[in-house]
Amino acid sequence: MSTEKLKETIQKVFPDVECVICWQEGFDKLHTTPLFITTPDQTEKVVWNLLCVQNLAAYLPSLKKKIAVVVKGCDSRTIVQFMQEGLIDRSNVVVIGIPCRGVVSVKKVLAAVGQQPIEDVKVSDGNIIVKTPKGEKTLAIADVSPGKCKTCQYPTPVIYDFLVGEPIESDKPAASVYDDVREFEKLSLAERKAYFEKEFGKCIRCYACRNACPMCVCQDSCIAETRDPHWITQKMTPEEKMMFHMIHSVHLAGRCVECGECERVCPMDIPVAKLKKKINSAMKELFDYVPGVNPDDKPPMYTFNVDEVKIKEHKL
Amino acid sequence: MSDVAPKELRIVGFLCNWCSYGGADTAGVSRFKQPTDLRVIRVPCSGRVDPLFVVRALIQGADGVLVSGCHPRDCHYSDGNFYARRRLEMLKQLLPFVGIDERRFHYTWVSASEGQKWQQVVTNFTKQVHELGPLHEKKEKTV
Amino acid sequence: MADTGFLPKEKIKEFLEALSKDTVVYVPTKEGETAAFKVYSPDAEICLDRPANIPPKSVIYPQCETLLSFEYKKTDPDDPKKMAVEVRAETNYPKAVIFGCRPCDAKGFAIYDRVFLDTDTADPYYREHREKTTIISLACEAPFAGCFCVAVGGGPADTAGSDVLMTEVDKGYYLEALTEKGRAALSVPVIEDGASYKAAAEKIKTEARAKVKNPFPADATEKVSPKLFDTDEFWQQVTNKCVSCGACTYLCPTCYCFNITDEQALSKGERIRTWDACMFRHFTLEASGHNPRPTKSRRFRNRVGHKFSYYPEKYNGAIACCGCGRCIRYCPVSVDISEVVGYLKDPKQDPATWVATNTKAVKDGSL
Numbered sequence: 001m002s003t004e005k006l007k008e009t010i011q012k013v014f015p016d017v018e019c020v021i022c023w024q025e026g027f028d029k030l031h032t033t034p035l036f037i038t039t040p041d042q043t044e045k046v047v048w049n050l051l052c053v054q055n056l057a058a059y060l061p062s063l064k065k066k067i068a069v070v071v072k073g074c075d076s077r078t079i080v081q082f083m084q085e086g087l088i089d090r091s092n093v094v095v096i097g098i099p100c101r102g103v104v105s106v107k108k109v110l111a112a113v114g115q116q117p118i119e120d121v122k123v124s125d126g127n128i129i130v131k132t133p134k135g136e137k138t139l140a141i142a143d144v145s146p147g148k149c150k151t152c153q154y155p156t157p158v159i160y161d162f163l164v165g166e167p168i169e170s171d172k173p174a175a176s177v178y179d180d181v182r183e184f185e186k187l188s189l190a191e192r193k194a195y196f197e198k199e200f201g202k203c204i205r206c207y208a209c210r211n212a213c214p215m216c217v218c219q220d221s222c223i224a225e226t227r228d229p230h231w232i233t234q235k236m237t238p239e240e241k242m243m244f245h246m247i248h249s250v251h252l253a254g255r256c257v258e259c260g261e262c263e264r265v266c267p268m269d270i271p272v273a274k275l276k277k278k279i280n281s282a283m284k285e286l287f288d289y290v291p292g293v294n295p296d297d298k299p300p301m302y303t304f305n306v307d308e309v310k311i312k313e314h315k316l
Numbered sequence: 317m318s319d320v321a322p323k324e325l326r327i328v329g330f331l332c333n334w335c336s337y338g339g340a341d342t343a344g345v346s347r348f349k350q351p352t353d354l355r356v357i358r359v360p361c362s363g364r365v366d367p368l369f370v371v372r373a374l375i376q377g378a379d380g381v382l383v384s385g386c387h388p389r390d391c392h393y394s395d396g397n398f399y400a401r402r403r404l405e406m407l408k409q410l411l412p413f414v415g416i417d418e419r420r421f422h423y424t425w426v427s428a429s430e431g432q433k434w435q436q437v438v439t440n441f442t443k444q445v446h447e448l449g450p451l452h453e454k455k456e457k458t459v
Numbered sequence: 460m461a462d463t464g465f466l467p468k469e470k471i472k473e474f475l476e477a478l479s480k481d482t483v484v485y486v487p488t489k490e491g492e493t494a495a496f497k498v499y500s501p502d503a504e505i506c507l508d509r510p511a512n513i514p515p516k517s518v519i520y521p522q523c524e525t526l527l528s529f530e531y532k533k534t535d536p537d538d539p540k541k542m543a544v545e546v547r548a549e550t551n552y553p554k555a556v557i558f559g560c561r562p563c564d565a566k567g568f569a570i571y572d573r574v575f576l577d578t579d580t581a582d583p584y585y586r587e588h589r590e591k592t593t594i595i596s597l598a599c600e601a602p603f604a605g606c607f608c609v610a611v612g613g614g615p616a617d618t619a620g621s622d623v624l625m626t627e628v629d630k631g632y633y634l635e636a637l638t639e640k641g642r643a644a645l646s647v648p649v650i651e652d653g654a655s656y657k658a659a660a661e662k663i664k665t666e667a668r669a670k671v672k673n674p675f676p677a678d679a680t681e682k683v684s685p686k687l688f689d690t691d692e693f694w695q696q697v698t699n700k701c702v703s704c705g706a707c708t709y710l711c712p713t714c715y716c717f718n719i720t721d722e723q724a725l726s727k728g729e730r731i732r733t734w735d736a737c738m739f740r741h742f743t744l745e746a747s748g749h750n751p752r753p754t755k756s757r758r759f760r761n762r763v764g765h766k767f768s769y770y771p772e773k774y775n776g777a778i779a780c781c782g783c784g785r786c787i788r789y790c791p792v793s794v795d796i797s798e799v800v801g802y803l804k805d806p807k808q809d810p811a812t813w814v815a816t817n818t819k820a821v822k823d824g825s826l
Contacts, residue, residue: 028605038696039817059699059700065826107492115509117602117603117604204513204709205705205709206710207705207739208705208791211791212702220703234718267512267706268513269492
């Protein structure tokens with residue numbers, strides 16, 4: 001049983017590190033929450049299931065001591081990207097990789113049960129059975145999984161010191177990763193503008209997306225909030241909100257590992273990851289670059305080629 | 317908007333100090349006629365141009381943005397424009413995704429002696445932006 | 460004017476239309492799966508079956524409020540350097556109604572009242588909004604995920620801060636006016652006589668209250684334990700997972716910290732007051748560069764301290780938390796404030812034991 005193997009691995013790793021970051025049960029049956037194990041008997045609380053949605057690698061740049069972290073495939077790309085950018089000391093991190101067949105989106109489950117409080121959750125045969133005061137509902141996991149799982153290319157972590165379980169091959173076509181971008185581009189220019197104006201109009205500038213993002217390491221001195229330089233004000237106008245999201249997305253150009261945390265944490269259900277996916281698809285097309293896969297890669301915005309094969313001079 | 321002549325649109329230009337600003341100067345000295353919509357901001361190098369400058373300008377009221385630098389391989393700082401080329405190409409693909417016509421943003425390479433090319437760039441780009449029309453509805457500018 | 464009334468379900472829109480004639484009516488409106496308070500329009504999808512994602516805080520206490528606007532003007536054609544400043548401050552806000560918020564949302568305004576109004580320097584902006592807004596709250600039939608209103612002096616049918624309390628009964632809503640403004644709202648013609656629904660409403664309220672769980676121990680102390688409160692390792696352990704965003708504070712009906720900034724372009728500008736969040740690193744960052752609360756453990760300690768210790772001390776035991784549970788539901792990593800306060804109010808809690816059991820008792824406990 002994966003959870004048992006995970007606990008064993010954690011017990012094995014624990015003497016060498018100050019802390020192991022993994023997941024435990026959250027405030028209700030549908031939520032897990034990060035667990036920072038600092039004493040061995042806390043290992044009892046460890047869980048591993050398809051509710052383990054948080055990207056635990058996000059904590060690494062701000063931690064100074066030797067840490068072990070449990071990562072899914074998508075989370076492991078974060079670690080590789082950190083290595084490309086020199087944001088962590090690899091020798092200070094013990095990576096416990098765990099192959100993953102997909103998680104569920106808590107938002108999608110709650111939408112399917114009318115936002116009712118959750119009494120119990122069971123998983124069986126590709127279904128998640130959710131009990132609320134209004135009754136029991138059986139949902140196909142495929143219907144409530146987040147977009148990123150439906151096109152996952154890295155079910156097995158791309159980097160690890162220990163692997164808990166057998167490696168899994170991806171059964172999703174690589175070409176499908178940016179299907180959502182292509183789908184959106186079928187809309188007219190005016191429709192796209194209206195879409196983003198409406199969605200970002202909901203934004204409350206809580207910065208949950210920015211702070212949950214593993215790559216946003218300068219979140220404490222973010223230019224979205226500085227007075228000098230004064231990029232944007234704190235006014236709640238559509239222009240300022242749009243500008244914040246453009247700042248966030250453009251600063252992630254060629255760095256976003258598509259972990260999906262930004263969209264998961266938005267309290268106003270804004271499709272925050274859309275812009276980043278578009279930029280990533282441009283990075284793939286222009287520079288044949290996929291973030292967070294090869295530690296020796298250089299992020300495309302950090303480097304250049306004297307001759308850019310895919311960039312032609314624009315003529316007026 | 318009171319500081320733009322009635323028939324003009326607001327077009328912002330980021331010109332690198334060495335080649336493009338010089339090229340614009342050459343065009344001026346040669347008395348070439350060109351539309352006056354463009355407002356020039358001089359930067360040391362096209363590599364100084366953060367793609368967010370362009371975004372900010374377009375969101376804040378500009379109808380078009382032009383960036384011009386030295387030709388690749390001729391950057392005064394060796395490689396600034398190589399970085400610029402990558403960033404600005406990324407931006408060129410991102411703008412239409414958020415509903416801004418990518419023809420409102422143009423980046424090009426004009427050297428200090430290319431006064432004629434500069435005149436053509438400004439004339440054609442201004443024409444292109446006028447064809448697209450204003451990006452923002454006319455309104456009293458608030459802070 | 461009546462003290463009670465009945466609003467049939469099929470007449471809700473008619474009631475809102477009637478109110479909209481001379482007030483701006485805010486209702487919880489669904490956009491996709493998000494519910495937020497928007498100005499009522501006939502095609503709005505009104506969401507009354509669950510609390511909105513974000514409370515109606517902004518109606519009375521806007522996220523961005525212009526305190527004054529200013530303009531520098533030249534006064535002397537012979538002396539171009541001479542400038543005068545014209546300053547304008549207006550509080551001509553329209554009358555408003557908040558319809559369909561929950562008692563926990565309304566309790567937030569009761570908490571703000573003490574801070575913004577019960578003082579020698581009452582806030583004129585807040586006062587004007589507050590006096591001009593009528594709040595019609597909807598009592599809860601059952602708790603929502605993370606709710607713990609009964610543990611903090613509230614309840615699913617609490618009346619603090621509201622002008623009218625609505626309780627859903629068969630075929631409609633039983634309405635009780637709590638203030639003069641409330642009575643005025645009930646005088647709208649579509650409201651029927653409510654007396655016969657009172658008993659049914661009381662039953663629902665009592666049943667609802669029994670359903671809400673109290674997350675604190677049964678023998679919870681009234682005040683938070685000062686010893687555990689002052690134990691650094693405790694805060695470090697509970698905040699390890701926090702990402703220091705502002706979701707909990709911005710969604711909280713009782714948070715009210717703000718920032719005042721001047722935004723100026725050329726000669727015109729505005730002084731704006733905007734929500735601030737004690738979770739942000741720069742919340743206490745001073746101009747010198749010193750930051751009294753540089754770590755998230757210090758900041759979260761302040762948040763809990765303010766709500767459960769400092770505010771109650773100042774205001775006769777009133778807790779500055781309404782138990783709505785939003786901070787728990789929407790936290791990116793599910794930090795649970797009720798769990799943390801549960802530890803702090805547990806009389807059996809010994810800091811040394813807690814630290815030894817839950818964290819490595821290292822001198823420098825930070826990771």
